[in-house]
Amino acid sequence: MVEEKEISKAVVGRLPRYYRYLGELTDAGVERISSGELSEKMHVTASQIRQDLNNFGGFGQQGYGYNVKYLRTEIGKILGLNQSHNMIIIGAGNLGQALAKYASFEKNGFLLKGLFDVDPKLDGMMVRGIPIQMMDKLEEYLQENEIEIAALTIPKSKALEVCDMLVECGIKAIWNFAHTDLHLPEDVIVESVHLSDSLMKLSYNITSYKEEHGES
Amino acid sequence: MVEEKEISKAVVGRLPRYYRYLGELTDAGVERISSGELSEKMHVTASQIRQDLNNFGGFGQQGYGYNVKYLRTEIGKILGLNQSHNMIIIGAGNLGQALAKYASFEKNGFLLKGLFDVDPKLDGMMVRGIPIQMMDKLEEYLQENEIEIAALTIPKSKALEVCDMLVECGIKAIWNFAHTDLHLPEDVIVESVHLSDSLMKLSYNITSYKEEHGES
Structure with missing residues (x-):
């Protein structure tokens, strides 16, 4: 994960918020979400979401949106939440x-x-x-x-x-x-x-x- | 103070920190400080300090630095701390x-x-x-x-x-x-x-x- 070193503070600052929203979606039983829908929920632009997540290699499939549980797990790993x-x-x-x-x-x-x-x-x-x-x-x-x-x-x-x-x-x-x-x-x-x-x-x-x- | 509307969130986010450091300097009896000295104390560049404060019209005099008490009062006003x-x-x-x-x-x-x-x-x-x-x-x-x-x-x-x-x-x-x-x-x-x-x-x-x- 060499590329992580170049992630800006601003992006890192936003990751916990993604994690939080994805947790709420998981709790609500949502399995898949487009960047457009996520953008509306989070009050940020869809292009910001795509750009932020592209820092870590994307996670989405064009036209299919994001798998909520997978994306949450991956962001959790980036945040170090998979370790105690x-x-x-x-x-x-x-x-x-x-x-x-x-x-x-x-x-x-x-x-x-x-x-x-x-x-x-x-x-x-x-x-x-x-x-x-x-x-x-x-x-x-x-x-x-x-x-x-x-x-x-x-x-x-x-x-x-x-x-x-x-x-x-x-x-x-x-x-x-x-x-x-x-x-x-x-x-x-x-x-x-x-x-x-x-x-x-x-x-x-x-x-x-x-x-x-x-x-x- | 029409120009205040265009102050970026990042600058606003830094103002309380200036206010805090200027308070510490006041308590320590410091009356005047250059942007260079302030920069060293705050671990930010002097040019960032000058840029940030220029958003509000400067406050410093070339070569003389900032009057600590005055600058603190002015930043306090910008932050709305002069009102209860x-x-x-x-x-x-x-x-x-x-x-x-x-x-x-x-x-x-x-x-x-x-x-x-x-x-x-x-x-x-x-x-x-x-x-x-x-x-x-x-x-x-x-x-x-x-x-x-x-x-x-x-x-x-x-x-x-x-x-x-x-x-x-x-x-x-x-x-x-x-x-x-x-x-x-x-x-x-x-x-x-x-x-x-x-x-x-x-x-x-x-x-x-x-x-x-x-x-x-």
């Missing part, structure tokens, strides 16, 4: 617990193995059958367990320090919710969810809508 | 409560006014001084209170139904965490945070990194 990924969550506050409870992550191969926090009140509390452990156990835990992803739901002020430790302990991917960018060694994958940034985009769109419509 | 936005959260589970507790939203003008849920166990529970109310009170609440943004932290299965009601009650913007896209009337702004999509992007990057480095 061991994950821990660092920061077991509301957000950490919310993530821990998302059953759909498990379904897609993201297996929650541990939860860590500094708050002694949370020590030993069970979340989906997993006990919250104290942060001073983390280093030892990572030596004894093979963990690939660490979700970071801790304040910005602690994030860099914790990250250094995670990287030192061999964590290869960080799902970052701390309100800061992490500039880590090249071999550590970072995916950030900046909730404030998202809310600001919403606010931008409200504001510019009002300006366009003379409501400001 | 009344917000409610629908779904007071872990994620809803996590959002309710983010003090930084308040600081940027997003004022949490109400929290709603269907779980009778949560009825009347206080989160940051705001009582959780039951969903059957929502319609009346929206008639009596001027609310601009509804954050949706409820399951996908309920999202469309709740959205219809919100739109009917005049909500103008939805911050969507439900695992589905919302296709709403054109005058309703939607900003979605799809956590699963983000996790899949992480998984894609892990997988393609392994493939590139022969670890798969």
Whole structure:
């Protein structure tokens, strides 16, 4: 799959959405769909869909559309969902617990193995059958367990320090919710969810809508 | 500000990040910064920074760099952060409560006014001084209170139904965490945070990194 290296970020960013829609179609019993029908459902152009999927060699047969289940499986493979990924969550506050409870992550191969926090009140509390452990156990835990992803739901002020430790302990991917960018060694994958940034985009769109419509 | 209408989504998507970095610089007492220095901090090219900011008329003086406080204020205005936005959260589970507790939203003008849920166990529970109310009170609440943004932290299965009601009650913007896209009337702004999509992007990057480095 050498060609994958050249896939643009924009295309990669759209793949999970294809996967989601194809899942909904599978659940609804749809076996085959044309790019035109899929385009209507997803509110993107059919040519965008064809172009995106052509990055991975197509999957469709001219005039026959896409086999929903096959396409979903293939996109799942591209996304790495055919393998399981061991994950821990660092920061077991509301957000950490919310993530821990998302059953759909498990379904897609993201297996929650541990939860860590500094708050002694949370020590030993069970979340989906997993006990919250104290942060001073983390280093030892990572030596004894093979963990690939660490979700970071801790304040910005602690994030860099914790990250250094995670990287030192061999964590290869960080799902970052701390309100800061992490500039880590090249071999550590970072995916950030900046909730404030998202809310600001919403606010931008409200504001510019009002300006366009003379409501400001 | 007619020219704002033509600002690309990509530029808008980057503005909150500028705002965040300029906030950190302000906190650190930095008064002036060149695009080169800012570029190094943000890990983007200086020419990208100049181009992005030129969309809004520049803000910099050749050879003098940017006035940090001024630039931050101006970007804040573009993002609509100089106005306050009344917000409610629908779904007071872990994620809803996590959002309710983010003090930084308040600081940027997003004022949490109400929290709603269907779980009778949560009825009347206080989160940051705001009582959780039951969903059957929502319609009346929206008639009596001027609310601009509804954050949706409820399951996908309920999202469309709740959205219809919100739109009917005049909500103008939805911050969507439900695992589905919302296709709403054109005058309703939607900003979605799809956590699963983000996790899949992480998984894609892990997988393609392994493939590139022969670890798969």
